Amino acid sequence: MTSATLTIDTGAIARNWQSLDARTEVETGAVVKANGYGLGAPVVARVLARAGCRSFFVATAEEGATLRAALGQGPVIYVFSGHMDGDTGAIREGRLTPLLNSVDQMLRHVEALPGSPFGLQMNTGMNRLGMQASEWSALRDIAVAQRPALIMSHLACADEPDHEMNARQLNTFREMTDGIDAPRSLAATGGTLLGEAYHFDLCRPGVGLFGGLPFAEAEAVVTLDAPVIQVRDVAAGESVGYGNMWIAQRPSRIATISAGYADGLIRAMGNGIGAHVYADDTALPIVGRVSMDLITVDVTDLGHDPANLQLLGAHQTVDDLATAAGTIGYEVLTSLGHRYARRYTE
Ligand SMILES: *Cc1c(COP(=O)(O)O)cnc(C)c1O
Numbered sequence: 001m002t003s004a005t006l007t008i009d010t011g012a013i014a015r016n017w018q019s020l021d022a023r024t025e026v027e028t029g030a031v032v033k034a035n036g037y038g039l040g041a042p043v044v045a046r047v048l049a050r051a052g053c054r055s056f057f058v059a060t061a062e063e064g065a066t067l068r069a070a071l072g073q074g075p076v077i078y079v080f081s082g083h084m085d086g087d088t089g090a091i092r093e094g095r096l097t098p099l100l101n102s103v104d105q106m107l108r109h110v111e112a113l114p115g116s117p118f119g120l121q122m123n124t125g126m127n128r129l130g131m132q133a134s135e136w137s138a139l140r141d142i143a144v145a146q147r148p149a150l151i152m153s154h155l156a157c158a159d160e161p162d163h164e165m166n167a168r169q170l171n172t173f174r175e176m177t178d179g180i181d182a183p184r185s186l187a188a189t190g191g192t193l194l195g196e197a198y199h200f201d202l203c204r205p206g207v208g209l210f211g212g213l214p215f216a217e218a219e220a221v222v223t224l225d226a227p228v229i230q231v232r233d234v235a236a237g238e239s240v241g242y243g244n245m246w247i248a249q250r251p252s253r254i255a256t257i258s259a260g261y262a263d264g265l266i267r268a269m270g271n272g273i274g275a276h277v278y279a280d281d282t283a284l285p286i287v288g289r290v291s292m293d294l295i296t297v298d299v300t301d302l303g304h305d306p307a308n309l310q311l312l313g314a315h316q317t318v319d320d321l322a323t324a325a326g327t328i329g330y331e332v333l334t335s336l337g338h339r340y341a342r343r344y345t346e
Contacts, residue, residue, distance in 0.1 A: 032057070049075055
């Protein structure tokens, strides 16, 4: 088989959820937007539902419709983008719970789907989504009378526990919502780890379920193995790849693997920036530029020609690879491509 294999350990996803759930006294939901952080929302969500998760979060109503088909009627599915123009059919048919972000969305929702469930999103300082304090004070009594399923906000700096923004947003969230008779949620993965003050009634981790920072104790979830297509000898002074970006300093053995930037292995991972691939326990440098479908690796020090090389796994986490490429684990995960053979294990 020519395509690389992405192995997704669904048991590890369930255990990461349980382990975050065990850190709080409150309900733990799961964020499975962007196709479950690239790992396949239907499979991931079914695994989490089996582990006991009852509240799921997605970015858009379209994602919510897909998720409803995978999960059946039981779980609650919240939509962060709220109720957009054109979403009414998907919300009704998918029995989705939009997290309304503005007075306009509130009006649209109660006019289009009177009596159907909704939550409310507050802007506590991130200035991305949610109602302003002024807007909220005008709407608050009317909205609360309709019994929101959840009132939530999102932290901008929760991956930095000492950042003063965390306490500032916590205070703002309390000022906007204290005394209201509705369940509240502030914490994603980072906020879950900040401690009890941030937990309210429901935590909603995403990346930590999939083995990413800031949940440092997470179990690794993904393994990525690419087959070697060809191995060749390169003489000292010869170059490898586009732009002649790598020149052999010694007689070298170069393996070409079947994966590239079209598979989410971004071009910034190329040529000597510290990203490696692994042959069992041996780290081998990526040399030359990453191309669309191929990556070249210096296997000289291995002493034999490997059949496969590993890009993600026990030796190199999603965050290790992200750091080497100047990005974050979230981006590496959600970029993992469509060409991989996806294999789900327990
Ligand atoms: C993506 C997202 C989450 C999950 O964040 P993680 O850092 O992946 O745990 C939670 N809430 C909102 C509003 C989000 O956009």
